[in-house]
Amino acid sequence: MSLVEIRGLSKKYGDNVVLDKVDLDIEQGEVVAIIGPSGTGKSTLLRCLNLLEKPEEGTVKFDGVSFDLTKRNKKDTLALRQYTEMVFQQFNLFRQKTALENVMEGLRVVKKCSKSEAEKIALDELEKVGMSDRLYHYPRHLSGGQQQRVAIARALAMNPTLLLMDEPTSALDPELVSEVLVTIRKAAEDGNTILLVTHEMSFVKSVANKIVFLENGKIVEYGTPRDIFENPSSERLKEFLAHINMLEGAEYVI
């Protein structure tokens, strides 16, 4: 049994099918990267898993506990969200709170930790992402990369079964990307299970255990970085990799 089992996940916007019966298994400690052209439902897949989007069909099993994603009562939704945490493209830190308060918020309000307990966990997580010298900085005082590191600390502090990362470096200035990638790599090495949407192909290649190539709401290919980048079997994946210049030994270069 896998740690996370996604079955038959389907999402439509009107007549536009965004996700078409997606099945995906994620093992404990794995980093699974989702790649693919824009508008193919990569972010939607992540957002369906914590019900920020409401899918038409699908179930997900976390650690053996099964959830019907079409059931929308508040209790189930809150229970489901305990299993995942999300890191957003736009960081989405709470603007009225300091870095420390941002990380403590979920621990205090959702997990009902005592103040000292929450503070201890938060300080620990902020230390790990290298932000312990900026505990009292508000988001507006921080650069994009620093904000994203705090956001990662906020997510990891909740000790999620699955960490969802939705293009965590896409909104960053180029020189800030690497500090966030280093943080993500560290989170992966610490044994966190991560489902990651990204366009940073060389990063995916070195960090991910499995790669999902998603197109038009379907998983076109699934495999290890070696399978995907060195032996793409479908024409579409070859085309995509050629397009982003990642196909090893491509016959043509754009």
Next chain:
Amino acid sequence: MTKLFDLQLVFSSIPELLKYLPTTLFLTVIAAIIGLLLGLVIAVIRMKNIPVLSQLAVAFVSVMRGTPIIVQLYISYFGIPILLQYINYYRGTEYNINAIPGIVFAMVALGLNQSAFDSETIRAALQSVDKGQIEAAKSLGMSNGQVLRRIILPEAITVALPSLGNSLIALIKGTSLAFTCSVVEITAAGKILAGRNYRFFESYCSLAIIYWVLTFALEKVVAAIEKRLQVPEQPRQVKERDAILSKM
């Protein structure tokens, strides 16, 4: 010729008028609370677009904003007793209309009027909080109520505060019309006192001073709260003691 203007009287009658200040303040505070709470409810109803209630809220706000406050005070003063009489007649109850003090009618009218204006301010402020923070809070597993209390309101308040302060100042001055509901607050007291010596002009000057000092103080309080809630310009640095603490 007698004195045309008695400057001394302007100041010497202030202590006498101040005896009625608690009535003015009480009326202001209660109407402000009714306004804020009902304003929040109306704002949420309109944001969630709840059928029927939402249309009623729009109509209510339109009517309250489109009629003068003095007319609303008269309608409250004469309308509520009529309503009670109907209830007494049809339900067989025996509410004593004369037992209701005038200040209740004034509170209702001023509170409802206030809620119409506040609801628009609150709605704009709530909508100004960006969706990303709300999604982040939900992802953490917070319930809708927790998201509203912990994330949306703290930020919305900083946005709404200047406008709410404005409307509170307008309300303080609006209470001067409460005499229409036979409430003796400072303006009514000023008129009554002036009736003894026919020094109306001096009395109104005293009132102007009191209201101005009052709103001046209020402006300062609002500005101070605003400053407190604002995210500081410069971040507080982590001191060595904190650094040691974090290593523990």
